[in-house]
Amino acid sequence: MIYEQIFHMVNVGIVILDLKLKVVKWNRWMEIHSDVSCDTLVGKSIFDFYPNLDIKWFNRSCKSVFAFGNTFFITYKLYKTIFPFKPISSFVTLFDNMCQDCIIGPLRKEDKSIEYLYIMVSDVTKIASYERKLLDMGAKDGLTNIYNRKYFETKLEEEIERCNRYKKRFSLIILDIDFFKKVNDKYGHLAGDYILKAFTKIIAKIIRTSDIFARYGGEEFCCILPETVGETALIISERIRGGIEETVFEYKKDIKIKITVSQGVAVFDNNNITKTELINLADKALYKAKKQGRNQVVIA
Amino acid sequence: MDADKNEIFTEDQKDILQEIMNIAFGNATADLSEIIDIYVILSVPDIKTISAENLDSYINNLIDLKKNTKIIEQKFFGEYNGSGLLVFPDINDDEISTILDHSDDINSNDSSEQVPVNEILIEIGNILIGACIGKITSLLNTYVTYSPPDIFPSDTSNKVCLSYHTDKDKTGLVMKTTFTFNEKNIEGFLLLLTNDESFDWLKKALGKFMESYL
Amino acid sequence: MIKSILVVDDSPIARKMLIKSLSEHGSYEITEARDGQEGVEKFSTVSPDVTFLDLTMPVLDGYDALIKIKEIDAKAIVIVVTADIQAKSIETVMGSGAFSVIKKPASPEAISGILTKSESKIKKSQG
Numbered sequence: 001m002i003y004e005q006i007f008h009m010v011n012v013g014i015v016i017l018d019l020k021l022k023v024v025k026w027n028r029w030m031e032i033h034s035d036v037s038c039d040t041l042v043g044k045s046i047f048d049f050y051p052n053l054d055i056k057w058f059n060r061s062c063k064s065v066f067a068f069g070n071t072f073f074i075t076y077k078l079y080k081t082i083f084p085f086k087p088i089s090s091f092v093t094l095f096d097n098m099c100q101d102c103i104i105g106p107l108r109k110e111d112k113s114i115e116y117l118y119i120m121v122s123d124v125t126k127i128a129s130y131e132r133k134l135l136d137m138g139a140k141d142g143l144t145n146i147y148n149r150k151y152f153e154t155k156l157e158e159e160i161e162r163c164n165r166y167k168k169r170f171s172l173i174i175l176d177i178d179f180f181k182k183v184n185d186k187y188g189h190l191a192g193d194y195i196l197k198a199f200t201k202i203i204a205k206i207i208r209t210s211d212i213f214a215r216y217g218g219e220e221f222c223c224i225l226p227e228t229v230g231e232t233a234l235i236i237s238e239r240i241r242g243g244i245e246e247t248v249f250e251y252k253k254d255i256k257i258k259i260t261v262s263q264g265v266a267v268f269d270n271n272n273i274t275k276t277e278l279i280n281l282a283d284k285a286l287y288k289a290k291k292q293g294r295n296q297v298v299i300a
Numbered sequence: 301m302d303a304d305k306n307e308i309f310t311e312d313q314k315d316i317l318q319e320i321m322n323i324a325f326g327n328a329t330a331d332l333s334e335i336i337d338i339y340v341i342l343s344v345p346d347i348k349t350i351s352a353e354n355l356d357s358y359i360n361n362l363i364d365l366k367k368n369t370k371i372i373e374q375k376f377f378g379e380y381n382g383s384g385l386l387v388f389p390d391i392n393d394d395e396i397s398t399i400l401d402h403s404d405d406i407n408s409n410d411s412s413e414q415v416p417v418n419e420i421l422i423e424i425g426n427i428l429i430g431a432c433i434g435k436i437t438s439l440l441n442t443y444v445t446y447s448p449p450d451i452f453p454s455d456t457s458n459k460v461c462l463s464y465h466t467d468k469d470k471t472g473l474v475m476k477t478t479f480t481f482n483e484k485n486i487e488g489f490l491l492l493l494t495n496d497e498s499f500d501w502l503k504k505a506l507g508k509f510m511e512s513y514l
Numbered sequence: 515m516i517k518s519i520l521v522v523d524d525s526p527i528a529r530k531m532l533i534k535s536l537s538e539h540g541s542y543e544i545t546e547a548r549d550g551q552e553g554v555e556k557f558s559t560v561s562p563d564v565t566f567l568d569l570t571m572p573v574l575d576g577y578d579a580l581i582k583i584k585e586i587d588a589k590a591i592v593i594v595v596t597a598d599i600q601a602k603s604i605e606t607v608m609g610s611g612a613f614s615v616i617k618k619p620a621s622p623e624a625i626s627g628i629l630t631k632s633e634s635k636i637k638k639s640q641g
Contacts, residue, residue: 063335063336064427068331068431068433069443070431071430072423073448078416105445108443112441112443315525318527319525322570322597326570326596326618
């Protein structure tokens with residue numbers, strides 16, 4: 001009697017399935033968050049109600065529990081939606097679905113043979129939000145909210161490693177806002193900050209989701225273009241150049257600022273060069289672009 | 301099988317233990333492929349008794365820690381008590397993600413995020429350690445419960461230290477098997493460590509196992 | 515009738531276990547071998563009616579020992595005893611001419627079943 005009450009009162013979802021994955025028990029926590037009562041489910045296959053679970057990892061785990069009696073500890077990071085429930089808190093906005101950790105393990109008869117399996121589901125949405133925020137804090141630039149230099153360097157190393165392994169190529173652009181110091185001197189540092197933020201927003205719209213755009217420091221930015229070389233890389237950097245050139249930045253409504261950007265592009269051609277050498281190549285091209293009169297793209 | 305201290309198990313007990321391990325690992329290999337579609341070859345396990353003070357150096361002699369070394373540990377509790385260590389001496393993230401079939405998993409539509417390598421390793425640990433322990437325990441007529449697997453933080457240290465083997469007088473039973481994933485060229489080894497708290501039970505269980513067949 | 519049986523396994527315990535089950539079923543002249551090489555040698559000297567063969571063994575493993583035994587006597591009845599009963603391994607040994615495969619640890623029922631099956635096979639080939 002007491003155990004039955006605890007079964008329904010614990011702040012975790014508990015589901016018990018038989019060998020054919022039919023529902024045997026479905027506790028109150030599951031009823032509340034699924035909006036499906038235990039009576040409706042009992043005796044029916046879990047897949048009738050949650051077809052999203054009829055996939056490899058879930059089947060693999062269940063078969064393994066019945067064959068070996070082992071216990072699976074699955075975190076929300078590996079498989080996002082286990083039971084698609086709404087987040088409990090009304091304030092959470094980061095996730096559309098509740099983030100769940102789950103444990104799948106065996107339940108045995110007196111003779112130690114396995115009769116059922118249990119699934120225990122915990123809500124870890126809050127932890128997931130904190131983790132997301134922490135990760136962002138470590139990887140992103142505080143002012144512009146694009147990636148920071150540390151993250152960029154890690155990504156660049158990974159990209160070089162991957163391209164070496166699979167004999168792929170990519171491009172690296174280094175961008176520098178022309179005469180940025182003048183903006184700061186003329187309109188003040190707050191205006192300068194505004195320009196940096198607005199500048200990154202424009203570029204973020206031009207590049208693709210697979211590209212990695214980061215603030216390298218000051219008014220210097222970097223962009224990794226995976227599997228993109230030659231003409232395509234040039235088209236992207238030209239679009240960036242044009243996009244910035246034609247924009248009139250309006251600071252506090254009455255101050256209109258125009259800027260341009262110079263860019264140096266270097267290609268990684270799995271030619272055994274290091275991260276530093278590649279950055280140097282792009283830097284030299286950028287220097288050339290500046291020297292030739294700014295507001296232009298130079299390929300190393 | 302050789303002991304570095306006075307003999308804890310009799311010759312007969314060692315033979316039974318070796319045979320049980322052969323059977324358990326063989327059955328585990330078969331069930332992994334037949335039931336779960338995981339094609340892994342487990343070698344005949346090598347069984348040793350090692351004193352706790354020599355255990356760390358034994359393990360560090362086996363494992364040449366590299367940047368790409370991955371170690372997963374899962375503890376188990378019951379009459380049979382100990383831990384399993386799954387060691388991939390040199391494996392990169394892409395190789396890790398090919399071990400299990402993740403082709404229809406819901407998380408993959410979020411391509412901007414990296415493959416959660418540690419989570420995949422934990423699942424592999426759950427399966428491989430659980431399969432071997434599950435077969436051993438069912439032959440010895442018992443069962444165990446498991447702790448969540450842990451990933452050894454390979455970049456923080458250049459040595460493996462097992463914190464729970466602090467009592468130097470104690471002896472551990474180490475079973476080592478090498479595994480290879482078919483057609484994937486991925487290999488590593490699995491160590492099952494048993495504390496001497498389980499030895500009395502283990503001796504009895506070995507006796508019972510023999511009784512049922514002899 | 516089965517008179518002589520050869521048991522090839524590197525584990526003394528595994529041999530003991532198997533011999534125990536065999537003796538419960540009937541009385542046979544049993545010969546033991548500790549690895550594949552010794553198994554092949556004893557097979558040619560003893561010419562047993564039935565051979566029980568383990569797969570994972572030192573010196574010469576069960577897969578190769580099976581092939582050599584079948585080279586000596588194509589009609590030899592060889593029963594493979596293994597813990598790893600994957601479809602692939604079964605296919606390989608059946609392809610090499612094994613009579614049957616049984617799973618380790620072999621239950622007395624499995625042993626008695628396979629002995630009955632072997633006997634009828636011997637009767638057929640004699641008759």
